[in-house]
Structures are given as structure tokens and as C-alpha cells.
Amino acid sequence: NAGVTQTPKFQVLKTGQSMTLQCAQDMNHNSMYWYRQDPGMGLRLIYYSASEGTTDKGEVPNGYNVSRLNKREFSLRLESAAPSQTSVYFCASSVTGTGGLTKQYFGPGTRLTVT
Amino acid sequence: GENVEQHPSTLSVQEGDSAVIKCTYSDSASNYFPWYKQELGKRPQLIIDIRSNVGEKKDQRIAVTLNKTAKHFSLHITETQPEDSAVYFCAASSKKKSSGDKLTFGTGTRLAVRP
Numbered sequence: 001n002a003g004v005t006q007t008p009k010f011q012v013l014k015t016g017q018s019m020t021l022q023c024a025q026d027m028n029h030n031s032m033y034w035y036r037q038d039p040g041m042g043l044r045l046i047y048y049s050a051s052e053g054t055t056d057k058g059e060v061p062n063g064y065n066v067s068r069l070n071k072r073e074f075s076l077r078l079e080s081a082a083p084s085q086t087s088v089y090f091c092a093s094s095v096t097g098t099g100g101l102t103k104q105y106f107g108p109g110t111r112l113t114v115t
Numbered sequence: 116g117e118n119v120e121q122h123p124s125t126l127s128v129q130e131g132d133s134a135v136i137k138c139t140y141s142d143s144a145s146n147y148f149p150w151y152k153q154e155l156g157k158r159p160q161l162i163i164d165i166r167s168n169v170g171e172k173k174d175q176r177i178a179v180t181l182n183k184t185a186k187h188f189s190l191h192i193t194e195t196q197p198e199d200s201a202v203y204f205c206a207a208s209s210k211k212k213s214s215g216d217k218l219t220f221g222t223g224t225r226l227a228v229r230p
Contacts, residue, residue: 031216040124042204042222043159058118058217090158094216102208102216103149107160 003028004107006091012113013081021076021110023091031094032074033058033104034066039112043090049074081114088112117209120193122209128227134192136224137204140187147208148181148188149218154201162203163190195228202226 004025013019025032031049035043045058051067057107065077074093078085091107118141128134142146149164165172165179165188172179176195181188192199202225208219 018213040222042121043218043219044220047216048217058145059219103145103161103164104216104218108158 004091004093004105006089006110007109008110010111011049012115013078015082017081018077018079019081020078021091021112022073023075023087023107024073025093025105025107027074027093027095027105028071029093029095029105030071030103032068033092033094034064034076035090035092036075036085037090038058038107041102046076051089074092078112081112083114086114088111107111116215117145117207117219119205119207119219119221121205121224123224124162125177125225125227127227127229128195128196128206132195134195134199134226134228136190136205136226137187138189138207138221139185139187139196140207140219142207142209143183143186145207145209147216148179149206149208150179150190151204151206151220152201153204159204160168171216192226195226197228197230200226 007022033048034046047066049055052071065097067075089110092104094104121138146167151159152162153159176193178191202223205221
């Protein structure tokens, strides 16, 4: 049981290049999330998916797209990378309960640098 | 949307002393308040959480208190140890039936425990 996995761990892009960050979970969770973490800014939600087939914007969606490929996988795409997208990206997943506690579990992160 | 403020941004304590981190939230509908610990270069890990129908919860040396009226919640760490040194994040869940659970994070508190 690997939990939440992310690839790659590190990536360097030039301005204008595109790439896709991959995330997968093996906990049969319904909901998945993409965050970015910048110094002093905490974790900010980019996009999330409450269930397979649905995606919604979070706090900072501009410059990103997502795909919920199936229940396990949720990818984040940067179509034209910009230096402002230099950050650490975390994927997370959770079980969507009906009034119960829903705990989010995080992947190990992807450190992205855009030059 | 939800807004979570966290204080202090940095905290230094002597080993064995207590540490308190405070958060406020804005959305009175928020009903779930987790705390995450993030060690350097690692993923955030859930350490304790509380639901809005509970005023206090303890787990060994850590406790969380919630004041719904004032929209405050706090993390208390007693008998601090060097391994408690990390960044701590509070969060509040703005649960929407149609869109799952979203967490809004505070900006983090860097705790240093001096031996």
C-alpha cells in the first residue's frame, strides 16, 4: 500500500515549456487535490476533484489544467511554464464522507523550477 | 471563501517547555480543523484533528482546542522535544456536499525546539 505517489520528484523547465505532473493513490479515495507550496504562503489549492469525472478550480488555478483519468490518477499540466510557477507541488487524496471526518493524505511532492 | 490566519509565523522554545500555535477562521460553516506537521523536505503529515462539535482533543503530548464562537482553534504541544522542530500548518474544511471537502491552510508556524 504505497498511499499517494507523485512523479517526477524534481523537474527543471525553461519558460514556455510544458509538462505534466502525475499523481496516483491506492487507497480507493474519492477526492484528489493539487496544491502548490511557496515560502511563507502555506499550501494553496490549485484544482481538486471530488470524484472521478469531476474537477473544480481552487484558489490559484491560472496557468494549470488537470485531468482525473480514473479514480486512482489525477494529473496536473502546465501548458506554458512561467518562472512564477516555480514551487513545490503536492498531490493529496481523501475519502469524501457524509458528515464524517475526511483526512487528506499527501504525496511526497514535486519540486519544480522554471528558468 | 474561507480565510485562515495563523500565528506566530516562527516560535522558538526550550526543550521541555510548551508551545502554542493559534489559528482563526472566517467561515462559520467550517466544521473540521486538522493540523499538519511538515519536516524539512518532507510531505505534510496529519498529527491531530478536531470536529466542530468537540471543544478539545488530546493525543499524548499534543492537544487541540476549538472555540466555535470566536472562530479560534489552537495547537498545544507539551514537554517539547527536538524532534518536534518542524513547520506546523492549521487548516479548516469548507465542506460542500456537491464538491467534497476542501481544506484552506494557514501560512504555517516554524517551531524550533532548543536542546
